[in-house]
Amino acid sequence: MSDQPTALDLPMMDPLPEATQKYFDICEDKLGMVPNVLKAYAFDVEKLNAFTAMYNDLMLGDSALTKLEREMIAVVVSSINRCFYCQVAHGAAVRELSGDPKLGEMMVMNYRVADITPRQRAMLDFAAKVTTASATIEETDRAALRAHGFTDRDIWDIANVTGFFNMSNRVASATDMRPNDPYHAQAR
Secondary structure, X not given: OOOOOOOOXXXXXXXXOHHXXXXXXXXXXXXXXXXXHHHHHOOOHHHHHHHXXXXXXXXXXXXXXXXXXXXXXXXXXXXXXXXXXXXXXXHHHHHHHHOOHHHHHHHHHXXXXXXXXXXXXXXXXXXXXXXXXXXXOOHHHHHHHHHOOOOHHHHHHHHHHHHHHXXXXXXXXXXXXXXXXXXXXXXX
């Protein structure tokens, strides 16, 4: 694979619109890189803006779910879907946010072996079921989350983070999107 972030020949706009370049500069400053997923969408600023708006709302926006919990969902969904890009990128985020390299690896390999709270386990079990058999979700599944203290708004957030990563996993896999090399060594 070349310097392209995917196997598709969709080069980034050149030059990037000013606002996009500023966003990429912020990524470079904060992360030390521009994530390849952003580069992949940068052939069309409207698609990039739609993707980043949804990502930023779900992963950084107001929610009772912590950033770590949202990243844990991303990794569990990506693990089930075997999405190389997201397992690596979001596994690194779990390692960093938790301060526990083992947790990041457990989330990627099998979240069921991780030392997590019963509440987090219920959340991840729900995300796993939404990923593998969403049509079978019933009120008992939502009630199980409520029994662990999740509100209906929290359930909405869990479902939306799960859905977003199911979509992005499929796009990443279909286009052979590759994670940036620095992700592999982060927070180890």
